[in-house]
Amino acid sequence: MKSKKYSEALLNLFKKKGFKVKEFENIIESQIIIERSGEIFKKSLLSFEDDNGKNFSLRPDLTISACLDYIKNIKRGVYKYAYFDQAYRRTFGKGSLVRNQLGCEIIGSSNLQLNQEIINLIDQSLQKVIRDKTTIKINDINIFYSLVDSLKLPSRWRLRLKRHFWRPDYFNELISRLESNSDLQKNVFELDKKSYFKMKKLKQNNKIAGRQINEILKRFEKKLEEPRSNIKGVRVAKIIRDFLKIKCSFKNAENELKKFEFKNKINLKLKQFDVFDLKLKNNKAIFSTNIGRSAEYYTGLVFEIYKKSKNLNLASGGRYDNLMQSLGSKKKIAAIGGAINYDNILKL
Amino acid sequence: MNKLIKIGLPSKGRLKDESLKFFKKNNLLIKDSKRNYLSEIKNFKLNEVVFSHAREIVERLADNSLDVGISGYDLLKESLPGIKKNIKVFSRLNFGFADLIVAVPDAWIDVQTIADLEEISFEFKDKNIGKLRIATKYPNLTNDFLLSKGLTQYKIVNSLGSTEIYPFTNQSEIITDITSSGETLKANNLRILKDGDILSSSACILVSKKSLGDKNKKNIIINLLKKLKNK
Numbered sequence: 001m002k003s004k005k006y007s008e009a010l011l012n013l014f015k016k017k018g019f020k021v022k023e024f025e026n027i028i029e030s031q032i033i034i035e036r037s038g039e040i041f042k043k044s045l046l047s048f049e050d051d052n053g054k055n056f057s058l059r060p061d062l063t064i065s066a067c068l069d070y071i072k073n074i075k076r077g078v079y080k081y082a083y084f085d086q087a088y089r090r091t092f093g094k095g096s097l098v099r100n101q102l103g104c105e106i107i108g109s110s111n112l113q114l115n116q117e118i119i120n121l122i123d124q125s126l127q128k129v130i131r132d133k134t135t136i137k138i139n140d141i142n143i144f145y146s147l148v149d150s151l152k153l154p155s156r157w158r159l160r161l162k163r164h165f166w167r168p169d170y171f172n173e174l175i176s177r178l179e180s181n182s183d184l185q186k187n188v189f190e191l192d193k194k195s196y197f198k199m200k201k202l203k204q205n206n207k208i209a210g211r212q213i214n215e216i217l218k219r220f221e222k223k224l225e226e227p228r229s230n231i232k233g234v235r236v237a238k239i240i241r242d243f244l245k246i247k248c249s250f251k252n253a254e255n256e257l258k259k260f261e262f263k264n265k266i267n268l269k270l271k272q273f274d275v276f277d278l279k280l281k282n283n284k285a286i287f288s289t290n291i292g293r294s295a296e297y298y299t300g301l302v303f304e305i306y307k308k309s310k311n312l313n314l315a316s317g318g319r320y321d322n323l324m325q326s327l328g329s330k331k332k333i334a335a336i337g338g339a340i341n342y343d344n345i346l347k348l
Numbered sequence: 349m350n351k352l353i354k355i356g357l358p359s360k361g362r363l364k365d366e367s368l369k370f371f372k373k374n375n376l377l378i379k380d381s382k383r384n385y386l387s388e389i390k391n392f393k394l395n396e397v398v399f400s401h402a403r404e405i406v407e408r409l410a411d412n413s414l415d416v417g418i419s420g421y422d423l424l425k426e427s428l429p430g431i432k433k434n435i436k437v438f439s440r441l442n443f444g445f446a447d448l449i450v451a452v453p454d455a456w457i458d459v460q461t462i463a464d465l466e467e468i469s470f471e472f473k474d475k476n477i478g479k480l481r482i483a484t485k486y487p488n489l490t491n492d493f494l495l496s497k498g499l500t501q502y503k504i505v506n507s508l509g510s511t512e513i514y515p516f517t518n519q520s521e522i523i524t525d526i527t528s529s530g531e532t533l534k535a536n537n538l539r540i541l542k543d544g545d546i547l548s549s550s551a552c553i554l555v556s557k558k559s560l561g562d563k564n565k566k567n568i569i570i571n572l573l574k575k576l577k578n579k
Binding site: 034035037038039040043092093156159160163164167170173174177192195196199208209210211213215216217219220223296 | 429430452453454455456457458460463466467468469470471472477478479480481491494495496497498500501502503504515516518520521522
């Protein structure tokens, strides 16, 4: 009953703001997910084969379902989705295969107004339903990318750090490796140099296991050109760790970041970020550089909402401007959304 | 009251020969017949020896149609959690040694580590030529290992044999496979990545947990296990 009361109240509040409550298809083609996320997500799909050997899965996530619905049925313009339904994933013995998911998405626009609309809507709706104050944490993960670009690092390392920002445990491992320079093995490298000269004499556009010889040699040359010293690695690792500790009131965010720039003699190019212009109704907003690291698909603004008195996560979301394309849209379609942490709401 | 214990042994290859030798060294005599898949330990209590595929021994121990068995540690670890939780590893044995590793074509001289592989996987993704394909007979262990090392953009190609040729027949780009000396890999122009060791395996004695909980069988199984010593 409690569950129904909360879900109905939230969906009604979303509906009042022009969101359309949608039901999605239960089954999706597994290939769509695998092409996007590789094996990491495939592992958690509850999938099966049909008589033709085609693989299907129970829908694993309703944000993905909303995106697929937009691609198939809506196709253009701004569409505001709201939903409360079940999603299904393997949990490897931890928890239920069925998850209730309640959320809303705005697909089809990158307008800053929509960023604040969705954050304010979810936040204010939650406050009404739980009858308590909330705290919002805000971040724009592009500021981290800008930090990485400003550091003296081989380009390979820049990409690596950006790609794995959303996997905190592995990211920490990377930072440790950056400090110790442990990813190079000199004796093997010398042996490979001999092969390099041999391969130079071969036809450069011949392929070996899917890669052209000139590609392999080019990347090898790049590795030779980009050695980095341990000393620099230690400094860079410290800057990154310090950056990820920045946590302040949202109003002071720009100033705090400027101080950080000055202290570390770097340029974060803060003028390009519109996150600081967000007009939030909640005056207890916090800026934290360490949030938004739970989903690979976020591309910019991210937020988390907590019940203030218990520090309990109630919702999280963010902008995902590349997801539509990776799910099969022919053009780039911007989107933002948020999911209510329904299990935590029921604990209240 | 069923006191018959069922023992699963590998039905072919070196693992079968070594298993029979191991029982013999421990003075437990099994009659081996090349064609009959059923036998018994002649000088032990009521028992039945079933010769099965090593992979199947793991599954039959999990569903309790076998009580004790010898199989590869790699095969146990590759099993799904629901199977593993029903099996106890009694001991690792001094034979059947092999490593599960990640190997890339020798000519990929720019790839030394999994971190390099991760970059290559994004090259494949960015060029829209599909995912980096990894051929393997061990999809679960491969996934767990690669994901823990930061590799996410790849696709598993399930292989049933001759995995080493997959990268050169356009069936995959790289492989994970079991190797004991590395010679077959070398002969097929593959090399193991510096940090590409997934698992060190050997033969092991496995016991069905359900059988250990069966008061009619428990003591007989313990008796048998006491006789089976690494020598």
